[in-house]
Amino acid sequence: MSDLGISSLKGQALPKPPLHKRFFDSVIISITIYIIIVGLIAYGAYTGAQGMGYNWQWYRVPQFLYRNTEVGFEWGEIPIGLVATIKLSVISFLLATAIGLLVALLRLSGLVIGTAVAVGYLELIRNIPLLVLLYLFYYVLGPIFGLDRYTASILTLAVFHSALISEIFRAGINAIPSGQWEAAKSIGMSTPQAYRYIILPQSVRFMLPPMTGEVVHLIKSSAIVSVIAVAELTTFGRNIISDTYMSFEIWFTIALVYLVVTLILSIGVSHLEKKYAVDQ
Amino acid sequence: MTNPAPMIEVTQLDKFYGTFHALKNINLHVDQGEKVVICGPSGSGKSTLIRCFNGLEWHNSGRLVIDGIEVYEGAKDIRELRQEVGMVFQQFNLFPHLTVLENLMIGPMKVRKISKAQAEETARKYLDRVHIPEQADKYPAQLSGGQQQRVAIARSLCMETRIMLFDEPTSALDPEMINEVLDVMVELAGTGMTMVVVTHEMGFARKVADTMVFMEAGQIVEISPPEQFFTNPSSERCRLFLDQILEH
Numbered sequence: 356m357s358d359l360g361i362s363s364l365k366g367q368a369l370p371k372p373p374l375h376k377r378f379f380d381s382v383i384i385s386i387t388i389y390i391i392i393v394g395l396i397a398y399g400a401y402t403g404a405q406g407m408g409y410n411w412q413w414y415r416v417p418q419f420l421y422r423n424t425e426v427g428f429e430w431g432e433i434p435i436g437l438v439a440t441i442k443l444s445v446i447s448f449l450l451a452t453a454i455g456l457l458v459a460l461l462r463l464s465g466l467v468i469g470t471a472v473a474v475g476y477l478e479l480i481r482n483i484p485l486l487v488l489l490y491l492f493y494y495v496l497g498p499i500f501g502l503d504r505y506t507a508s509i510l511t512l513a514v515f516h517s518a519l520i521s522e523i524f525r526a527g528i529n530a531i532p533s534g535q536w537e538a539a540k541s542i543g544m545s546t547p548q549a550y551r552y553i554i555l556p557q558s559v560r561f562m563l564p565p566m567t568g569e570v571v572h573l574i575k576s577s578a579i580v581s582v583i584a585v586a587e588l589t590t591f592g593r594n595i596i597s598d599t600y601m602s603f604e605i606w607f608t609i610a611l612v613y614l615v616v617t618l619i620l621s622i623g624v625s626h627l628e629k630k631y632a633v634d635q
Numbered sequence: 636m637t638n639p640a641p642m643i644e645v646t647q648l649d650k651f652y653g654t655f656h657a658l659k660n661i662n663l664h665v666d667q668g669e670k671v672v673i674c675g676p677s678g679s680g681k682s683t684l685i686r687c688f689n690g691l692e693w694h695n696s697g698r699l700v701i702d703g704i705e706v707y708e709g710a711k712d713i714r715e716l717r718q719e720v721g722m723v724f725q726q727f728n729l730f731p732h733l734t735v736l737e738n739l740m741i742g743p744m745k746v747r748k749i750s751k752a753q754a755e756e757t758a759r760k761y762l763d764r765v766h767i768p769e770q771a772d773k774y775p776a777q778l779s780g781g782q783q784q785r786v787a788i789a790r791s792l793c794m795e796t797r798i799m800l801f802d803e804p805t806s807a808l809d810p811e812m813i814n815e816v817l818d819v820m821v822e823l824a825g826t827g828m829t830m831v832v833v834t835h836e837m838g839f840a841r842k843v844a845d846t847m848v849f850m851e852a853g854q855i856v857e858i859s860p861p862e863q864f865f866t867n868p869s870s871e872r873c874r875l876f877l878d879q880i881l882e883h
Binding site: 534535538540542543544545552553556 | 724731745
């Protein structure tokens with residue numbers, strides 16, 4: 356072994372993974388298993404519904420998406436509800452981001468009182484269930500401050516998600532090396548200037564993935580405001596069902612609409628992430 | 636040169652990290668246009684000392700006056716001071732999300748509030764000065780270490796500072812890039828800039844230093860002109876240190 360066995364290793368193929376691993380890793384098998392599982396679930400739901408004698412009326416669903424009447428085309432309740440949900444989510448998200456940034460900056464301020472206030476707020480909000488928070492805003496703070504149900508809903512969603520968003524901000528800000536702070540300060544920047552021009556722009560790429568998750572979360576949790584009858588997608592779904600008794604069809608449709616919206620969002624943001632990755 | 640007001644005046648300065656005595660009774664005097672090179676073993680407090688000079692660290696007792704501004708924690712005019720005192724870091728610390736030109740312009744525009752056109756003119760002037768005008772539109776990550784450090788020097792120069800601090804500016808560089816940075820620093824020394832340089836590049840020190848400072852264990856052990864420092868240092872520790880780093 357004068358050559359230390361190196362030449363005998365040269366060009367030799369690596370051992371193949373075991374047969375069962377290759378079998379389950381192949382694309383065709385993966386897709387087949389996936390289809391079988393989804394098919395079984397769908398079949399279970401269908402036979403279950405048949406078993407309880409459910410009368411499927413899918414043909415009545417399109418009228419809630421759009422209608423062609425004498426006066427012309429008009430949108431149905433579901434798209435109108437979706438727009439309301441998106442509007443509610445966007446306003447809540449913007450407010451939640453503003454509060455979240457404020458709380459994160461307070462926590463990072465280095466002031467004992469700032470940190471105490473921020474941590475107190477976080478623990479309070481994170482440990483109250485969303486539904487209870489909604490009742491607090493609508494039934495307790497509502498009468499005191501004269502909040503209508505729409506404002507109460509927005510405040511509930513904004514406050515609830517601001518706690519999680521502030522943690523995303525904090526992690527994103529902490530991910531920036533301290534040298535960036537020192538460089539910013541050494542050219543005479545104030546702390547707000549350093550945040551605005553140096554730290555936060557660099558934090559964006561750390562914050563995008565969890566922030567997307569948070570938006571998806573917010574859109575989904577916005578459904579809870581249907582319990583105080585704020586006009587949005589879930590509320591409209593409940594209204595349609597109380598008129599038509601088509602709970603299976605309508606809830607499937609509503610779920611699909613939420614799914615489509617959040618999927619589009621996730622795909623859009625993953626493109627944005629790639630763009631940021633290239634710019635670095 | 637008679638100069639009644641020194642650029643840097645350090646009197647009986649002490650600094651602690653918790654119970655660790657990082658700087659002990661530091662006294663130092665730097666005139667306008669003077670070049671001071673600080674050397675010493677790692678952990679001797681060299682970096683801590685010059686980081687005190689622009690308020691990145693705060694001393695606990697003693698007096699520190701830079702260009703007529705009293706430096707202490709909570710000083711109102713600390714941002715004015717930082718605009719007068721440039722700092723070049725070991726790790727460059729360029730802003731990775733900005734182009735080279737934007738790195739140079741952001742300080743003058745946002746801190747000094749000068750116009751974009753004027754900031755760009757200044758930025759291009761100093762980019763010429765550090766010999767990389769062609770890299771203006773690149774991002775820091777696209778440059779070599781030596782080029783990044785030269786951009787960092789230009790970034791400080793763009794603030795039209797009166798004092799430049801260098802914290803081991805060549806320690807993070809590959810050997811073949813050290814000279815391009817030192818050359819720029821030698822040229823800068825020729826312009827009359829007041830410079831305080833923490834470095835182990837003794838060739839550079841011989842070339843530009845007016846005063847050599849040797850630190851160990853948080854204390855200034857020796858302050859002397861380079862000719863005396865390199866040939867006949869008064870302290871034994873300094874002699875040992877020089878023997879170690881000049882051996883090769």
